[in-house]
Amino acid sequence: MTKLAVSQLRTALLDWYDRSGRTLPWRLRPEDRAKGAVADPYAVWLSEIMLQQTTVPHATPYWHRFLERWPTVEALAEADDDDVMAAWAGLGYYARARNLLACARMVAGEMAGRFPDDLDTLRTLPGIGDYTANAIRAAAFDKPASVVDGNVERVLTRLFRIETPLPKAKPDIRKRAAVLADPDRPGDYAQAIMDLGATVCTPRSPDCATCPWAAHCAAHAAGVEIDYPRKLVKTRKPVRRGIAYAVTRRGAIWLRKRPEKGLLGGMMEVPSTEWGEAAPADAPPFAANWQPCGTVRHVFTHFTLDLAVVRAEAPEGWQPPDGRFVARADMDGQALPSLFGKVVALVAD
Protein backbone atom coordinates (compact mmCIF):
# COMPACT_ATOMS: atom_id res chain seq x y z
CA MET A 1 0.00 0.00 0.00
CA THR A 2 1.14 3.51 -0.76
CA LYS A 3 1.30 6.12 1.98
CA LEU A 4 -1.46 7.99 0.21
CA ALA A 5 -3.75 4.95 0.19
CA VAL A 6 -3.13 4.34 3.89
CA SER A 7 -3.87 7.95 4.66
CA GLN A 8 -7.08 7.91 2.61
CA LEU A 9 -8.29 4.74 4.29
CA ARG A 10 -7.63 6.10 7.80
CA THR A 11 -9.37 9.38 7.06
CA ALA A 12 -12.38 7.74 5.47
CA LEU A 13 -12.80 5.29 8.35
CA LEU A 14 -12.39 7.83 11.14
CA ASP A 15 -14.74 10.30 9.42
CA TRP A 16 -17.31 7.54 9.17
CA TYR A 17 -16.79 6.60 12.82
CA ASP A 18 -17.04 10.20 14.04
CA ARG A 19 -20.34 10.57 12.21
CA SER A 20 -21.71 7.12 13.12
CA GLY A 21 -22.69 8.06 16.66
CA ARG A 22 -22.43 4.45 17.76
CA THR A 23 -21.66 4.16 21.44
CA LEU A 24 -21.02 1.20 23.69
CA PRO A 25 -21.11 1.65 27.47
CA TRP A 26 -17.47 0.67 27.99
CA ARG A 27 -16.11 2.93 25.25
CA LEU A 28 -15.08 6.55 25.31
CA ARG A 29 -16.85 8.59 22.64
CA PRO A 30 -14.49 10.45 20.28
CA GLU A 31 -15.74 13.84 21.47
CA ASP A 32 -15.16 12.89 25.11
CA ARG A 33 -11.69 11.59 24.33
CA ALA A 34 -10.96 14.84 22.50
CA LYS A 35 -11.97 16.72 25.65
CA GLY A 36 -9.40 14.80 27.65
CA ALA A 37 -11.60 12.18 29.27
CA VAL A 38 -9.79 8.95 30.12
CA ALA A 39 -11.07 5.39 30.23
CA ASP A 40 -11.17 3.09 33.25
CA PRO A 41 -8.77 0.25 32.34
CA TYR A 42 -10.59 -2.12 34.71
CA ALA A 43 -13.94 -1.53 32.99
CA VAL A 44 -12.31 -1.86 29.56
CA TRP A 45 -10.53 -5.10 30.49
CA LEU A 46 -13.75 -6.54 31.93
CA SER A 47 -15.62 -5.76 28.72
CA GLU A 48 -12.93 -7.28 26.52
CA ILE A 49 -12.87 -10.56 28.44
CA MET A 50 -16.65 -10.81 28.36
CA LEU A 51 -16.79 -10.02 24.64
CA GLN A 52 -14.43 -12.84 23.65
CA GLN A 53 -16.52 -14.97 21.27
CA THR A 54 -19.63 -13.40 22.80
CA THR A 55 -22.19 -11.01 21.33
CA VAL A 56 -22.59 -7.47 22.65
CA PRO A 57 -26.27 -7.97 23.68
CA HIS A 58 -25.37 -11.12 25.63
CA ALA A 59 -22.38 -9.62 27.44
CA THR A 60 -23.74 -6.16 28.21
CA PRO A 61 -25.99 -6.98 31.22
CA TYR A 62 -23.19 -9.08 32.74
CA TRP A 63 -20.78 -6.18 32.38
CA HIS A 64 -23.16 -3.84 34.24
CA ARG A 65 -23.77 -6.36 37.02
CA PHE A 66 -20.07 -7.10 37.52
CA LEU A 67 -19.16 -3.41 37.61
CA GLU A 68 -21.88 -2.64 40.12
CA ARG A 69 -20.98 -5.54 42.38
CA TRP A 70 -17.18 -5.28 42.01
CA PRO A 71 -16.45 -1.64 41.03
CA THR A 72 -12.66 -1.94 41.14
CA VAL A 73 -10.03 -4.54 40.36
CA GLU A 74 -9.24 -4.70 44.08
CA ALA A 75 -12.87 -5.51 44.90
CA LEU A 76 -12.94 -8.26 42.29
CA ALA A 77 -9.62 -9.64 43.52
CA GLU A 78 -11.13 -10.09 47.00
CA ALA A 79 -14.31 -11.78 45.74
CA ASP A 80 -15.12 -15.41 46.52
CA ASP A 81 -14.47 -17.75 43.58
CA ASP A 82 -17.94 -19.27 43.83
CA ASP A 83 -19.62 -15.85 43.73
CA VAL A 84 -17.77 -14.93 40.56
CA MET A 85 -18.56 -18.26 38.90
CA ALA A 86 -22.24 -17.84 39.83
CA ALA A 87 -22.26 -14.30 38.43
CA TRP A 88 -20.68 -15.61 35.20
CA ALA A 89 -23.20 -18.48 34.85
CA GLY A 90 -24.90 -18.39 31.44
CA LEU A 91 -22.13 -16.45 29.72
CA GLY A 92 -20.19 -19.55 28.66
CA TYR A 93 -16.48 -20.31 28.23
CA TYR A 94 -16.04 -20.60 31.98
CA ALA A 95 -12.25 -20.67 31.82
CA ARG A 96 -12.62 -16.95 31.18
CA ALA A 97 -14.13 -16.47 34.63
CA ARG A 98 -11.34 -18.43 36.33
CA ASN A 99 -8.73 -16.44 34.38
CA LEU A 100 -10.59 -13.22 35.18
CA LEU A 101 -10.13 -13.80 38.90
CA ALA A 102 -6.52 -14.89 38.51
CA CYS A 103 -5.81 -11.77 36.46
CA ALA A 104 -7.57 -9.46 38.91
CA ARG A 105 -5.50 -10.90 41.77
CA MET A 106 -2.24 -10.41 39.86
CA VAL A 107 -3.10 -6.81 38.97
CA ALA A 108 -4.37 -5.97 42.46
CA GLY A 109 -1.36 -7.66 44.03
CA GLU A 110 1.95 -7.44 42.25
CA MET A 111 0.87 -4.58 39.95
CA ALA A 112 -0.48 -2.33 42.72
CA GLY A 113 -3.95 -2.22 41.19
CA ARG A 114 -2.82 -0.72 37.87
CA PHE A 115 -3.21 -2.48 34.55
CA PRO A 116 -0.01 -2.40 32.46
CA ASP A 117 -0.09 -0.49 29.16
CA ASP A 118 2.59 -2.41 27.25
CA LEU A 119 1.77 -5.43 25.13
CA ASP A 120 4.38 -7.78 26.57
CA THR A 121 3.24 -7.31 30.16
CA LEU A 122 -0.43 -7.45 29.24
CA ARG A 123 0.21 -10.74 27.44
CA THR A 124 1.59 -12.30 30.63
CA LEU A 125 -1.79 -11.91 32.35
CA PRO A 126 -4.17 -14.90 32.28
CA GLY A 127 -6.94 -14.62 29.70
CA ILE A 128 -5.21 -11.86 27.76
CA GLY A 129 -3.97 -12.88 24.30
CA ASP A 130 -2.83 -10.92 21.30
CA TYR A 131 -6.18 -9.38 20.48
CA THR A 132 -7.13 -8.43 24.04
CA ALA A 133 -3.71 -6.94 24.84
CA ASN A 134 -3.97 -4.66 21.82
CA ALA A 135 -7.60 -3.81 22.56
CA ILE A 136 -6.80 -2.77 26.13
CA ARG A 137 -3.79 -0.75 25.03
CA ALA A 138 -5.92 1.09 22.46
CA ALA A 139 -9.20 1.50 24.33
CA ALA A 140 -7.93 2.03 27.87
CA PHE A 141 -4.70 3.92 27.21
CA ASP A 142 -5.11 5.32 23.68
CA LYS A 143 -1.65 4.08 22.78
CA PRO A 144 -0.58 2.69 19.38
CA ALA A 145 -1.95 -0.81 18.88
CA SER A 146 -3.41 -3.05 16.19
CA VAL A 147 -6.52 -5.04 17.04
CA VAL A 148 -7.23 -8.09 14.91
CA ASP A 149 -10.44 -9.85 15.80
CA GLY A 150 -13.01 -11.63 13.67
CA ASN A 151 -14.40 -8.32 12.45
CA VAL A 152 -11.03 -7.03 11.30
CA GLU A 153 -10.23 -10.34 9.62
CA ARG A 154 -13.45 -10.12 7.62
CA VAL A 155 -12.97 -6.46 6.67
CA LEU A 156 -9.36 -6.89 5.57
CA THR A 157 -9.79 -10.17 3.68
CA ARG A 158 -12.49 -8.39 1.67
CA LEU A 159 -10.63 -5.11 1.27
CA PHE A 160 -7.55 -6.92 -0.12
CA ARG A 161 -9.43 -9.98 -1.41
CA ILE A 162 -7.10 -12.34 0.42
CA GLU A 163 -7.45 -15.86 -1.02
CA THR A 164 -5.61 -17.73 1.72
CA PRO A 165 -8.14 -19.42 4.01
CA LEU A 166 -8.27 -18.76 7.74
CA PRO A 167 -6.49 -19.42 9.98
CA LYS A 168 -3.49 -19.63 7.65
CA ALA A 169 -4.06 -16.03 6.52
CA LYS A 170 -3.67 -14.58 10.02
CA PRO A 171 -0.01 -13.51 9.76
CA ASP A 172 -0.70 -11.68 6.49
CA ILE A 173 -3.80 -10.03 7.98
CA ARG A 174 -1.87 -8.96 11.06
CA LYS A 175 0.81 -7.27 8.95
CA ARG A 176 -1.72 -5.36 6.87
CA ALA A 177 -3.72 -4.36 9.97
CA ALA A 178 -0.59 -2.99 11.62
CA VAL A 179 0.22 -0.85 8.58
CA LEU A 180 -3.28 0.60 8.50
CA ALA A 181 -3.70 1.30 12.23
CA ASP A 182 -3.69 5.04 12.94
CA PRO A 183 -0.96 5.99 15.45
CA ASP A 184 -2.56 9.39 16.04
CA ARG A 185 -5.95 8.11 17.21
CA PRO A 186 -5.32 4.51 18.32
CA GLY A 187 -8.38 4.11 20.52
CA ASP A 188 -10.84 5.55 18.04
CA TYR A 189 -9.29 3.71 15.09
CA ALA A 190 -9.49 0.33 16.84
CA GLN A 191 -13.11 0.93 17.73
CA ALA A 192 -13.86 2.20 14.24
CA ILE A 193 -12.54 -0.80 12.31
CA MET A 194 -14.33 -3.24 14.64
CA ASP A 195 -17.54 -1.26 14.38
CA LEU A 196 -17.21 -1.30 10.60
CA GLY A 197 -17.10 -5.09 10.66
CA ALA A 198 -19.89 -5.37 13.22
CA THR A 199 -22.37 -3.01 11.59
CA VAL A 200 -21.50 -2.60 7.89
CA CYS A 201 -19.10 -5.29 6.68
CA THR A 202 -21.23 -8.10 8.13
CA PRO A 203 -20.81 -11.79 7.22
CA ARG A 204 -23.97 -12.42 5.19
CA SER A 205 -25.32 -9.07 4.04
CA PRO A 206 -22.71 -6.31 3.99
CA ASP A 207 -24.09 -2.81 3.51
CA CYS A 208 -21.52 -1.68 0.97
CA ALA A 209 -23.61 1.38 0.05
CA THR A 210 -22.68 2.98 3.38
CA CYS A 211 -19.14 1.63 3.65
CA PRO A 212 -16.38 4.25 3.81
CA TRP A 213 -13.98 1.74 2.24
CA ALA A 214 -16.20 0.51 -0.60
CA ALA A 215 -14.29 2.48 -3.22
CA HIS A 216 -11.07 0.74 -2.15
CA CYS A 217 -12.49 -2.75 -1.62
CA ALA A 218 -11.26 -5.48 -3.99
CA ALA A 219 -14.05 -7.90 -3.09
CA HIS A 220 -16.70 -5.23 -3.62
CA ALA A 221 -15.26 -4.34 -7.02
CA ALA A 222 -15.86 -7.94 -8.07
CA GLY A 223 -19.18 -8.28 -6.22
CA VAL A 224 -17.90 -11.22 -4.19
CA GLU A 225 -17.90 -9.76 -0.67
CA ILE A 226 -19.58 -12.65 1.10
CA ASP A 227 -17.08 -15.16 -0.28
CA TYR A 228 -14.54 -13.71 2.17
CA PRO A 229 -12.91 -14.55 4.43
CA ARG A 230 -12.07 -17.92 2.88
CA LYS A 231 -12.31 -20.66 5.47
CA LEU A 232 -11.39 -24.31 5.76
CA VAL A 233 -14.53 -26.47 5.73
CA LYS A 234 -15.53 -27.68 9.14
CA THR A 235 -16.33 -31.24 10.09
CA ARG A 236 -19.83 -32.02 11.32
CA LYS A 237 -20.17 -32.07 15.09
CA PRO A 238 -20.98 -35.43 16.67
CA VAL A 239 -23.96 -36.16 18.92
CA ARG A 240 -23.26 -37.48 22.40
CA ARG A 241 -25.81 -38.96 24.75
CA GLY A 242 -26.18 -39.36 28.49
CA ILE A 243 -28.67 -39.75 31.33
CA ALA A 244 -29.02 -37.14 34.07
CA TYR A 245 -30.28 -38.28 37.46
CA ALA A 246 -32.36 -35.60 39.13
CA VAL A 247 -32.53 -36.61 42.76
CA THR A 248 -35.19 -34.59 44.58
CA ARG A 249 -36.03 -34.14 48.23
CA ARG A 250 -39.11 -32.09 49.10
CA GLY A 251 -38.70 -30.00 45.94
CA ALA A 252 -34.94 -29.45 46.26
CA ILE A 253 -32.50 -31.00 43.72
CA TRP A 254 -29.12 -32.58 44.29
CA LEU A 255 -26.33 -30.46 42.73
CA ARG A 256 -22.59 -30.94 42.93
CA LYS A 257 -19.48 -29.17 41.66
CA ARG A 258 -17.74 -30.31 38.49
CA PRO A 259 -13.94 -30.66 38.33
CA GLU A 260 -12.12 -27.31 38.09
CA LYS A 261 -10.71 -27.98 34.62
CA GLY A 262 -12.29 -29.04 31.35
CA LEU A 263 -15.84 -28.68 30.11
CA LEU A 264 -17.96 -26.46 32.40
CA GLY A 265 -15.03 -26.56 34.80
CA GLY A 266 -15.79 -25.41 38.35
CA MET A 267 -19.51 -25.09 37.64
CA MET A 268 -22.40 -26.95 39.29
CA GLU A 269 -24.12 -29.97 37.72
CA VAL A 270 -26.92 -32.45 38.04
CA PRO A 271 -25.11 -35.83 38.22
CA SER A 272 -25.20 -37.91 35.05
CA THR A 273 -23.65 -40.81 33.20
CA GLU A 274 -20.66 -40.25 30.95
CA TRP A 275 -21.51 -38.49 27.67
CA GLY A 276 -20.56 -40.67 24.72
CA GLU A 277 -21.58 -41.38 21.16
CA ALA A 278 -22.78 -44.84 22.22
CA ALA A 279 -25.99 -45.31 24.19
CA PRO A 280 -25.20 -44.65 27.86
CA ALA A 281 -25.21 -47.49 30.38
CA ASP A 282 -27.72 -46.75 33.12
CA ALA A 283 -25.92 -45.93 36.37
CA PRO A 284 -28.35 -44.45 38.90
CA PRO A 285 -27.04 -43.30 42.30
CA PHE A 286 -29.53 -45.62 44.00
CA ALA A 287 -32.19 -48.13 43.02
CA ALA A 288 -35.60 -46.54 42.63
CA ASN A 289 -38.51 -46.09 40.26
CA TRP A 290 -36.84 -43.46 38.06
CA GLN A 291 -39.40 -41.37 36.20
CA PRO A 292 -38.51 -40.00 32.73
CA CYS A 293 -38.84 -36.20 32.51
CA GLY A 294 -37.83 -35.70 28.87
CA THR A 295 -34.62 -34.97 26.98
CA VAL A 296 -32.51 -31.83 26.86
CA ARG A 297 -30.65 -31.02 23.65
CA HIS A 298 -27.71 -28.68 24.19
CA VAL A 299 -25.15 -27.59 21.60
CA PHE A 300 -21.54 -27.11 22.65
CA THR A 301 -18.76 -25.83 20.42
CA HIS A 302 -17.57 -29.26 19.35
CA PHE A 303 -20.50 -31.63 20.01
CA THR A 304 -24.24 -31.78 20.51
CA LEU A 305 -25.54 -33.35 23.71
CA ASP A 306 -28.83 -35.20 24.09
CA LEU A 307 -29.31 -35.63 27.80
CA ALA A 308 -32.23 -37.77 28.98
CA VAL A 309 -33.49 -36.61 32.37
CA VAL A 310 -34.91 -39.04 34.92
CA ARG A 311 -36.07 -38.23 38.41
CA ALA A 312 -36.54 -39.99 41.75
CA GLU A 313 -37.27 -38.83 45.29
CA ALA A 314 -34.31 -39.54 47.58
CA PRO A 315 -35.03 -42.30 50.10
CA GLU A 316 -35.25 -41.20 53.73
CA GLY A 317 -31.80 -41.30 55.23
CA TRP A 318 -29.99 -41.26 51.86
CA GLN A 319 -27.33 -38.57 51.73
CA PRO A 320 -25.50 -37.37 48.60
CA PRO A 321 -21.82 -38.42 48.52
CA ASP A 322 -20.87 -34.86 47.49
CA GLY A 323 -22.63 -31.57 46.82
CA ARG A 324 -26.00 -30.85 48.41
CA PHE A 325 -29.71 -30.41 47.88
CA VAL A 326 -30.54 -26.95 46.50
CA ALA A 327 -34.05 -25.48 46.68
CA ARG A 328 -35.60 -24.10 43.47
CA ALA A 329 -35.62 -20.63 44.98
CA ASP A 330 -31.84 -20.79 45.47
CA MET A 331 -30.95 -21.82 41.90
CA ASP A 332 -30.27 -18.24 40.83
CA GLY A 333 -27.38 -17.94 43.26
CA GLN A 334 -25.72 -21.11 41.94
CA ALA A 335 -22.99 -21.37 39.33
CA LEU A 336 -25.39 -23.32 37.13
CA PRO A 337 -24.54 -23.51 33.42
CA SER A 338 -27.38 -23.15 30.93
CA LEU A 339 -27.33 -26.88 30.20
CA PHE A 340 -28.25 -27.75 33.78
CA GLY A 341 -30.69 -24.87 33.96
CA LYS A 342 -32.56 -26.69 31.18
CA VAL A 343 -32.32 -29.96 33.12
CA VAL A 344 -33.69 -28.40 36.30
CA ALA A 345 -36.52 -26.79 34.32
CA LEU A 346 -37.56 -30.24 33.07
CA VAL A 347 -37.91 -31.62 36.59
CA ALA A 348 -41.44 -30.82 37.70
CA ASP A 349 -41.99 -29.73 41.29
Next chain:
DNA sequence: GAGGCGTGGTA
Protein backbone atom coordinates in the same frame (compact mmCIF):
# COMPACT_ATOMS: atom_id res chain seq x y z
C1' DG B 1 -0.98 -25.86 15.53
C1' DA B 2 -5.16 -28.07 15.78
C1' DG B 3 -8.59 -28.91 18.91
C1' DG B 4 -11.07 -27.91 23.42
C1' DC B 5 -13.98 -24.65 25.24
C1' DG B 6 -20.73 -22.17 25.87
C1' DT B 7 -24.44 -19.88 24.61
C1' DG B 8 -28.07 -17.76 22.06
C1' DG B 9 -29.51 -15.71 17.71
C1' DT B 10 -30.34 -15.99 12.75
C1' DA B 11 -31.04 -17.77 7.89
Next chain:
DNA sequence: TTACCAAGCCT
Protein backbone atom coordinates in the same frame (compact mmCIF):
# COMPACT_ATOMS: atom_id res chain seq x y z
C1' DT C 1 -33.36 -29.04 11.50
C1' DT C 2 -28.96 -27.83 10.38
C1' DA C 3 -25.31 -24.70 9.84
C1' DC C 4 -23.14 -20.74 10.87
C1' DC C 5 -21.96 -16.92 13.52
C1' DA C 6 -20.07 -13.53 17.85
C1' DA C 7 -14.80 -8.05 20.06
C1' DG C 8 -10.26 -15.48 21.42
C1' DC C 9 -7.39 -17.96 24.67
C1' DC C 10 -4.94 -21.92 26.10
C1' DT C 11 -2.55 -26.22 25.56
